[in-house]
Amino acid sequence: MKHIEELDLNEIGTVKALLCKGEMHRRFLDIGLCRGTKVRKVSVSPMGDPSCYLINGTMVAIRKCDAMKVGIDS
Amino acid sequence: MGRVKKSNKNKEVRVALCGNPNVGKSTLFNSLTGKRRHTGNWSGKTVDVMSARVCTEDADFIFYDIPGTYSLISHSKEEEIAVEFLCLGKIDLCVYICDATAIFRSLPLLLQIKEAVGELIVCLNFLNEAQKHDIILNKQRLSELISCPVIALNARNKRSSAALVAYLQKYKKPPRTDLRAIKYPPEIEKSASRISSIISEHTYRGVSSYFVALRLLEGNFDIANRLFDKENDRRVSSAVLEEHKRLFEMGITGEKISDMIVGAIIERARLISDEVLQEKREGSRYGRGILDKILCGKFTAYPIMALFLALCFFITLRLASYPSAWLEQLFIFLNSHIFKALTQLGASEIFISALCNGILDTLFTVIAVMLPPMAIFFPMFSLLEEAGYLPRIAYNLDRPFAACHACGKQALTMCMGLGCNAVGVSESRIIDSERERLLAILTNSFVPCNGRFPILASIGGVFVISLCGAEKFVYVALFVTLFVIAGMLMTFPVTRILSATILKGEKSSFTIELPPIRRPEICKVILISLRTKVLSVLWRAVAVAAPMGLVLFLLSYITVNGAPLMLYLSQILNPAAALIGLDGVILLSFILALPASEMVIPITVSLYSIGSSFDLSLSELLLSNGFTPVSAVCMCVFCLFHFPCSTTLITVYKETKSVKYTVLSALMPTLIGIALCAIINIVAKFAF
Numbered sequence: 001m002k003h004i005e006e007l008d009l010n011e012i013g014t015v016k017a018l019l020c021k022g023e024m025h026r027r028f029l030d031i032g033l034c035r036g037t038k039v040r041k042v043s044v045s046p047m048g049d050p051s052c053y054l055i056n057g058t059m060v061a062i063r064k065c066d067a068m069k070v071g072i073d074s
Numbered sequence: 075m076g077r078v079k080k081s082n083k084n085k086e087v088r089v090a091l092c093g094n095p096n097v098g099k100s101t102l103f104n105s106l107t108g109k110r111r112h113t114g115n116w117s118g119k120t121v122d123v124m125s126a127r128v129c130t131e132d133a134d135f136i137f138y139d140i141p142g143t144y145s146l147i148s149h150s151k152e153e154e155i156a157v158e159f160l161c162l163g164k165i166d167l168c169v170y171i172c173d174a175t176a177i178f179r180s181l182p183l184l185l186q187i188k189e190a191v192g193e194l195i196v197c198l199n200f201l202n203e204a205q206k207h208d209i210i211l212n213k214q215r216l217s218e219l220i221s222c223p224v225i226a227l228n229a230r231n232k233r234s235s236a237a238l239v240a241y242l243q244k245y246k247k248p249p250r251t252d253l254r255a256i257k258y259p260p261e262i263e264k265s266a267s268r269i270s271s272i273i274s275e276h277t278y279r280g281v282s283s284y285f286v287a288l289r290l291l292e293g294n295f296d297i298a299n300r301l302f303d304k305e306n307d308r309r310v311s312s313a314v315l316e317e318h319k320r321l322f323e324m325g326i327t328g329e330k331i332s333d334m335i336v337g338a339i340i341e342r343a344r345l346i347s348d349e350v351l352q353e354k355r356e357g358s359r360y361g362r363g364i365l366d367k368i369l370c371g372k373f374t375a376y377p378i379m380a381l382f383l384a385l386c387f388f389i390t391l392r393l394a395s396y397p398s399a400w401l402e403q404l405f406i407f408l409n410s411h412i413f414k415a416l417t418q419l420g421a422s423e424i425f426i427s428a429l430c431n432g433i434l435d436t437l438f439t440v441i442a443v444m445l446p447p448m449a450i451f452f453p454m455f456s457l458l459e460e461a462g463y464l465p466r467i468a469y470n471l472d473r474p475f476a477a478c479h480a481c482g483k484q485a486l487t488m489c490m491g492l493g494c495n496a497v498g499v500s501e502s503r504i505i506d507s508e509r510e511r512l513l514a515i516l517t518n519s520f521v522p523c524n525g526r527f528p529i530l531a532s533i534g535g536v537f538v539i540s541l542c543g544a545e546k547f548v549y550v551a552l553f554v555t556l557f558v559i560a561g562m563l564m565t566f567p568v569t570r571i572l573s574a575t576i577l578k579g580e581k582s583s584f585t586i587e588l589p590p591i592r593r594p595e596i597c598k599v600i601l602i603s604l605r606t607k608v609l610s611v612l613w614r615a616v617a618v619a620a621p622m623g624l625v626l627f628l629l630s631y632i633t634v635n636g637a638p639l640m641l642y643l644s645q646i647l648n649p650a651a652a653l654i655g656l657d658g659v660i661l662l663s664f665i666l667a668l669p670a671s672e673m674v675i676p677i678t679v680s681l682y683s684i685g686s687s688f689d690l691s692l693s694e695l696l697l698s699n700g701f702t703p704v705s706a707v708c709m710c711v712f713c714l715f716h717f718p719c720s721t722t723l724i725t726v727y728k729e730t731k732s733v734k735y736t737v738l739s740a741l742m743p744t745l746i747g748i749a750l751c752a753i754i755n756i757v758a759k760f761a762f
Binding site: 022023024025026027029031032034036043045046049050052056058060062066 | 337
C-alpha cells in the first residue's frame, strides 16, 4: 500500500487505512484523518522532514515516520 | 453590554465558550468581556480556563474561555479541562465556536458536546474569510441538521459580540430531549443503551448518561470515574464487563469499539458538512501560499528566521536607548529632589541614604534599563505570534529536534522563552509527551530572556567600544543576535545528551497545525501586550528590585575590617571569578541578581561605584576596572549560561513538581557556563 508520505507535491490521495493503534491513531482521528479523507501534500519543510498536508481544509505538519502509518489508494 | 463588574442580584448564567483550537475563542472572550486575554494564532495557545462576568439587565453572564480541543474523548490536558467544565454541571449554557472556513473540522467536537450536554448555541466565526475563499455555508440547513441554533459572528467585532449577548438574554433553554446526535452501529447502540439505562438512575449533574455509557464502552474510565457516585461503581462496572463480553462474542474487541465510535462520529460530520457546504473548494483558503513558500522555503526559511531575530534586536536596542536615557535623567532629577525634601524634613541620615541611594536608586535603574526594551520587544513579538509565524518556526525546526529525540513544539517554547523564561516553561504544556515536555522545560533557560538582553546589549556595547573605539548599533545588534543564536544552538546538544541520559526515550509523534497567516490587528495587539505582558513583568521586577535595593545598601553600609561587606564578598569571589575570566564584582552581581536577571547591570554599576564619587557610565566603570574584550565575551557567555531567575525556577517546580528537575535546571546551565568561560579564558591567555 502507498502512504501519504509518498505523495508528490500537490498530489491528492484518499486515505484507505490507518496502520497504527492507540494514542497515534486517536491523534490522526483528531485531525480528521480517517478512511475516506482526502489528503494533499502541500509542502516539505526546509530540512525535508516533516511535510505539510492539507486535511479537511487545514494544514497539518506530520513527520515522515508518522506519515508512513497512513495508507492511501494508489 | 460590556460592563464587567462584580455581583448583582440578578440570576447568574454560566456560559462556556468552547470549540476547536485556534477558532477565536479567546478573541471572542476578549470582545465579550472587555478583558485583555492574550491571544495568538496557533493552536494550544490557551491552556487554562479564564472567566469574566458581564452584567446585563436580566442576568449576569459569566463567560468561561475553555481550552480548544478536537474531541472530548482522548486524554490530553486540554480535554480533561473541557470535560471537567462541560460535563460536571459547572455551566448552564454552551456556546460553540466554529471556524466557517473549516466546518468539517469543527463538527466532530460539536456532535460530541451535543451528545454530552444536550443543547448548545453554535457561532460561525470567520464567515467573511470563508466568503472571500468561495466557501458558502447554508446556515439554515446546518441548524436543522444539528438541531441547534446557529448564528453568524465576527469574534473580533464588539457589535457582533454584543449581539451574541442580546441573543443569550432572550435564549430559552429548550426542554431536555434525549436526541441522539450521532448514529452508531446497532451493536454499539444497543450495548450503550443498556449501560445507560443502569446509570441514568443516578443522573450525573447534567451530562447525558448515554455519553457516559459510550465512554465506558470504550474503556475510558477517566471521564466516567469523575462522573460517578462511588457506590454505584460496582454495579456499573459489572454491566460494562457484560457488554464487553457480548461485543467480544460478536468479534468486536476493545480497540475496535472506539474505532467504530469515532468512525461513526466522523461519518456523521462528513454527511453534515457535505450537505451544508454549497460549494466545495477544498483548501482554497491556502490559495495564496506565497508567504508560506518564503517563510518555509528550502533556502529562505533560516535566513528569514535569523533576519527576524536580528531585526527585532536592532529595532529594540536602537529605539530603546532614547527613552532609557530620558528615564534615567528623569529619575536622577526625582531622586535628588526626594533627597533634598527628606533632608529638609530632618529625617535620619541612614534612612535617607537607605531610601535614596539604596531602594530608589536600584528601582529607578531597573525601570530605566528594562522598561523601554520590553515595551518594544513584547509587542513586536506578539505581532509575529498573532500573524501565525510561530508554528512555522516549529515546522522548520522539527527535524533537528527530532534528531535530538525531542518535539518540534520545543521551538515554540523557546520563542516564548525569548520573552520570559518563566512563560516559556509554563507554555511547555503544549507538548503532549511527558518526557519531551521535561526536555523543553529543562533547556528553556538557554534562550536568553528579555531581562538578559540589556546585559548582552550593554556588554556588547562595551565590547564594540573597546574594539572599534565608538559604539555602533549595527554591531551591537549583531553581537546580541550572535549570542542569542549561540544560546539557542546550545539547546540541541544539551537536549540530545539529556535524552540519552536522564530523560531516556525515543521521540514520540509530532503533528502541528499551521494556521493560515492572518493580518494581526496591530493596534489591539500592541495595546494588549503592553497592558498584560509588559506590566506584569515590570511589576515583578519592581517588586524584586525594591528589597534588593535595600540589600545592596546594607551590603555597602555594613563594614568588615573597615571595608564594605560587598567589597569583602567580591574579594572572596575574586579568585574563582578570575578562572572564568570575570571578576568578583561581576560574579557577585550575577548571584545577587537571582531574583531578576535585569538586576545584573544595575548591581554591577552600584558595586563598582562604591567609594568613587563620580557618576561614571557603565563602559567607563568597566574599562577602568580592567575589563577586556575577553572578559566581555566571558561575561556574555556566563549571562547566556547560568542559573535562571528565581521566578523561572519556581515555575519549573510548579510544572514538574520535582525538586530534582528544578535543581537540574539551575545547575546544568551554570556548569556549562563555567566550563565554557574557563575554556575561553585559558585559550585567550595562550593566544594573546
